[in-house]
Amino acid sequence: MKYARAFASSFVLELRSLFRTGVFAAAIALCAAAVAFLPPFLRSDGTDAGQVSIYVRVVFGAVFMVSGAAAFGSACGSYAPARGSSRLSLDLLRPFPPALGYVARCLALAAFSAAVTLCGGAMAAARMMVDGDANPQGGLPECRRMTPPVFEKTLAEEAEEDYAKVLSAPAENEDEERRLANYRDNPKFMVIWALEKKAANGVTIVSPGATHGFRFKLPGGPCTVRIKCPLLLGLRSSFGGEFTLGGETAKVDRIPGSEILIGYENPAADPDGTAAFTFKNGAGRSVILRKRRDIVLLSPGDSFCANFARAAISWTGIVGLFCAFGLMFSSALSRPVAVFTAAMLLIAVMLAPVSSSQIPNPSTMSWGDFIGICISHVLAGAMEPVYDASPVGALADGFMVDLAQALKMLAAGCIAAPAALSPLAGSALKSNPQE
Template sequence: MLTRIIAISGLTLRTAIRSRVFALLIAMVVICIAGLPLAIKGDGTAAGQAQLFMHYAFGLAVFLLSIAAAWAAAGAVSLEVSGRQMHVLVTKPVHAAEIWLGKWLGLMTINLVMLGLAGGLMYGLLRWTTRSAVLSAGDRASLREEVLTAHSLVTPEPPAAKPVPPGVGRAMFVVPPAGTQSWSFRVPERVNPGDAIFLQFQFATSRIERQMPVTGSWLIGADDAQPRFSTQRSFTPNVSHALKLPPARPGQRLMVTYKNTETATPATVLFAADAGARLLIRESSFESNFIRALLLALARLAFFTALGLTAGALFSFPVAVFTAFAFLLITGLSGWAGTESMMIEGDLAPAWLAHLLDAATRGVIHVAHGITPPLARFEPLNFLPVGAFIPWTLVGAAWGILALAYGGGLAVLGIWMFSRREMGLAAN
């Protein structure tokens, strides 16, 4: 059985390599990624430029490869049926599952090669645009510490005092004017001595103005009772801030204290109990994080390939492509609709019509969320450009859900329908 699957995947691979589409796809990916640094406009910092390049290059590569994967997979079965090659294959002792899996494996090999090529190109360009001849030593150091890394968050030890007010919405630590709030952190043993550690914090205020800055001071002490770091500055509420701390020993306890020193326009400061203040530590290298991001993208391609193959097993090529693309579009848009479009405030009259439309929209989005796979959860762009660590468990979950659960479901449907499909009919 395995021999037959490998033989079919080899044939699929050979057909793809011979086709112009494959060459065109390579050219498109190379041109798009290589030309991107010339076209994008960053915020003026080396870190911003690198983040923007990663965001757009990765996003563009995955978008192009997703379309190509769905297109190629839709054609892999349906074009062979319409070209009568499949008739030769099905008359042999080959099960529909072997055909489907062989095709999927062949197409996934192409996806792997293409993604590897795109990833290599991206990584090379990233290194080239941030080389020492271009950036200062300071810029390179901050880039290495803040962006080209893989950080994970360390939550504080449970506080002695419970956050208030409990039970209503999100639990918060309340810091009145001139008040203080302390957290205790234990530096994990896995931290390398000398690695930069950041304090990441975010707060809200009692003011109506959402982003009016508040002056506050941070004092970081260690268990050796020596004050290690202190700063007093104004910080903008509702935005994530990161303060670079001096290196700490693995296992060391850090005492972090915030004092509300705003005097010009006093305000109460509120820290979320779960995410108000956390330590940001280096978890792994950027390179290994980049590989995990590529694996997340490959899991997505595995799903789109399965989608295209199943659509191709059911329909003719144009219909299969249309179906696959429609699903791809809904999957992409349902994520967007769930976040950005919900910010739209209509001024539609009468009110009942507005409510009805609103309820209908939410219903459609809810259904779309239910049907489509949770791509947003496994979105590499949520991690890679901001230097956030991608755990292997997330990569495993992405493969389990996107490739095995959704892809497997589609495979079962595709194989079943393909095995029931009659070849050689007059209509074919």
């Protein structure tokens, strides 16, 4: 409580600067431009659902992007211009730790981002309600709750099993020899981590006429199973078969598109609340399914507005996290260097998952590659929750954003990250650039 007033003053100052220097107006104008001018350029797959999906993905995605970029850019330039000048000196001479001022500013930037997201989202939703280009059915779509199948083994257990299998089996060719070397020469946790990622994308092949089973925890009432076959786009026309859930069977044939939705009225659950789902491949060719990604159970969720609110919470957490870094760079570096460093960090974070599927091994790769891939691993590992919390995909697909995960992201981005970085930022602010 001792510093509450000073904390509030710093928070309000940052918000005032964002509103009065025109950043908020500019961000809202960009959101309005996205809502006004992007829809005519959007081309969907011809279905109403596809039209809504692409509208939400692009227009709401633009709103998220604008709110994030405005807050992140402002964070990178927040302290930098005042470093070493009497303006910052006057703040530092007050009986208030600069680290707390940094946290207050982080929170203000996150609040600003949330305000832009909500205003932009309201504009985008309003257009969706009245404009047939955005939503041919009018109104706002409802979202669905997504439940993944229940698996016997966790990702970690599958990874452990794979690890033991490779180490115990003799290598029979050069590729297997290299893989074995990668497993042997690296710390086990690193290999396991890579194998977990592999297991997350693990595929199941269902041959023609064969049956494959999954289990779902049933929510009760009507539900829908969604199966996507992104790996078999060429087989769209013949993808089909018998799909049984809790005793209800549906036969589907010649599905246009790579996604099948099978509705069930009231499937029966076993005493443990789960039910078996079986898929008998009725197509003439094998179907390849990423078992942890391509098959989910959908049940009624709630309104689009409630889902957007959860997505905004999640996004605010992500923006808060990046603002914490941007503001820290701003407290230690001049504005151009802070912006450059922050941009590099952002690019590295976005690219990290691409190269982090490789296992780094100095004996089989150059030192440059080795160091780069190690950095990718660290970044991808640290940012994994952020990738998972990114809400645009779920919003566009009409899936419920998980409130618990959104709140966790908010807490991580707006409380934990600023608190963790505040000692560094505080020290940087106290150090005079003349020294």
